[in-house]
Amino acid sequence: MSGEGEDGGAAGAPSTLYLVKQLELVVRALLDDELRPLGLTTLQYTALTVLQRRSGLSSAQLARRSFLRPQTMNVMVQTLQERGLIRRDRDPDNRRVLVLTLTEHGRELLRAAAPRVERIEARLLEGVGPAHSQEFRDALRGGVAALAAEAANRRISAMPDP
Structure with a gap:
């Protein structure tokens, strides 16, 4: 990936991949800042929103959909469960598998986070123009x-x- 000032097409312009990475980093910093008062990290928020859209995932499935390694997700699942944001239940189709679902407390926290996240997205799209x-x-x-x-x-996964 070309760095800032390196030739990414136009002489002296950063590459598109560099700009995408900059966007990711600034979004992450803003999300971390907005979610911190709610006691959430961006990674936790991402996992909770994945479960909001698709309940009943295993920890490994949630890790893939949240862009995390399974080991990292296992620690996060334990933290989220201890906070009462998710619960783990036996999969009725495969009793050896634990599936994850949001609790009402988890849904409430996502509702509280929604306006904060929407402000960041609105600001991003404001920069693009309506x-x-x-x-x-x-x-x-x-x-x-x-x-x-x-x-x-x-x-490649x-x-x-x-």
């Missing part, structure tokens, strides 16, 4: 899909299962 917001989102989806396909061709 006429280009959907185009920007579509372009990001297209880029993710193209690179996920490349990773799959290389048999880069994206969570759909």
